[in-house]
Amino acid sequence: MGNSQKIKWGIVGLGNIAQQFASELQLIDSAELCAVASRSIDKAQDFANKFKCSKAYGSYDELFQDENVDILYIATPHDSHAELTIKALQNNKNVLCEKPLALHYGDVVKMITTAKKYNKFFMEAFWTRFNPSIRETLQHIQNGSIGEVKYVNADFSIKFENPDNTRMTDIELGGGALMDIGVYPLFLAYLILGIPKEILAKSNFYSTGADTQTSIILQYEGAQAVLHSSFLYTCNVEATISGTKGRINLDPLWFMTESYSLTQGDQKTKFERPTLGKGYTYEIEECHACLKANKTESELWSHQNSLELAAIVEEVKNKIGLVYS
Numbered sequence: 001m002g003n004s005q006k007i008k009w010g011i012v013g014l015g016n017i018a019q020q021f022a023s024e025l026q027l028i029d030s031a032e033l034c035a036v037a038s039r040s041i042d043k044a045q046d047f048a049n050k051f052k053c054s055k056a057y058g059s060y061d062e063l064f065q066d067e068n069v070d071i072l073y074i075a076t077p078h079d080s081h082a083e084l085t086i087k088a089l090q091n092n093k094n095v096l097c098e099k100p101l102a103l104h105y106g107d108v109v110k111m112i113t114t115a116k117k118y119n120k121f122f123m124e125a126f127w128t129r130f131n132p133s134i135r136e137t138l139q140h141i142q143n144g145s146i147g148e149v150k151y152v153n154a155d156f157s158i159k160f161e162n163p164d165n166t167r168m169t170d171i172e173l174g175g176g177a178l179m180d181i182g183v184y185p186l187f188l189a190y191l192i193l194g195i196p197k198e199i200l201a202k203s204n205f206y207s208t209g210a211d212t213q214t215s216i217i218l219q220y221e222g223a224q225a226v227l228h229s230s231f232l233y234t235c236n237v238e239a240t241i242s243g244t245k246g247r248i249n250l251d252p253l254w255f256m257t258e259s260y261s262l263t264q265g266d267q268k269t270k271f272e273r274p275t276l277g278k279g280y281t282y283e284i285e286e287c288h289a290c291l292k293a294n295k296t297e298s299e300l301w302s303h304q305n306s307l308e309l310a311a312i313v314e315e316v317k318n319k320i321g322l323v324y325s
């Protein structure tokens with residue numbers, strides 16, 4: 001893939017996040033949306049018209065067979081990520097798949113094994129990893145600016161209207177606060193502190209069996225993370241990382257933040273880091289960089305990172321008694 005060539009994207013499943021992603025593709029000069037697929041040809045055609053995309057398919061399989069696309073973005077509910085990603089890889093497509101990669105750890109293993117077998121680029125769309133403030137936060141920590149990290153506190157609780165009518169409460173689609181939004185606080189704790197020694201977690205549940213609120217403590221040698229997620233009410237959606245010499249506060253909404261502060265003693269320094277678009281642009285650019293360098297995974301959010309995070313999520317599921325078929 002030459003450096004001057006545009007990367008041709010295809011999108012599978014044309015819901016809410018697909019719309020946002022397609023808008024952000026338009027902000028990247030080296031990206032072209034060349035095909036979209038829905039279970040409905042009318043919906044695909046409307047989406048294609050809106051985003052000036054030349055090809056619309058009324059089934060996902062047709063897009064998997066399109067020889068013209070470089071990379072597919074899987075934007076369906078979590079329950080179908082594994083099956084669709086594996087099919088796409090088997091059709092020799094590179095894949096960016098929405099988070100969480102799958103409902104079960106074993107399926108994440110299968111997805112990564114298939115990517116390796118077909119030697120294709122594959123990444124979980126954990127866009128927060130590429131957010132400029134998050135990247136700088138890691139640099140501050142590595143530089144020792146806040147000393148030894150002892151505590152990570154993050155919440156992702158945003159009220160969803162009409163929970164009865166969303167995939168959020170649909171257990172068949174992998175609904176629940178943990179899998180949809182609770183993975184973000186877990187991601188942050190994992191990014192900073194790694195794999196915990198012990199996990200404590202408690203949830204309350206919707207009538208469907210999907211968790212409505214989940215609180216988690218991750219226990220590390222000499223450090224702890226306290227994490228929370230819910231879709232029944234709105235919290236501050238902030239994150240704080242505290243160390244022996246200072247702390248970093250990621251401003252709301254921390255998972256897509258445009259600013260943060262570094263406090264050392266009495267001195268607080270504020271950093272404004274506006275994002276290009278909402279920030280999906282950075283994961284798109286990471287995919288482009290990897291494809292142009294013939295890499296099959298990102299060094300910033302690797303297969304191993306996805307596997308380790310999925311293992312943590314699996315243990316939280318077991319602790320709270322969350323069951324998906």
Ligand SMILES: NC(=O)c1ccc[n+]([C@@H]2O[C@H](COP(=O)([O-])OP(=O)(O)OC[C@H]3O[C@@H](n4cnc5c(N)ncnc54)[C@H](OP(=O)(O)O)[C@@H]3O)[C@@H](O)[C@H]2O)c1
Pocket residue numbers: 013014015016017018037038039040043075076077078080098099100125127167173179180
């Ligand atoms: N990175 C982020 O910031 C972010 C934000 C929101 C969501 N997400 C992730 O993106 C995924 C999709 O979320 P979303 O909010 O975009 O969901 P959504 O609005 O419900 O859209 C999902 C799309 O998937 C397709 N689909 C395939 N099988 C389906 C089924 N059985 N039921 C319903 N839809 C089905 C549909 O597209 P067609 O009708 O066109 O086939 C639907 O429009 C989830 O895994 C979620 O975790 C990520």
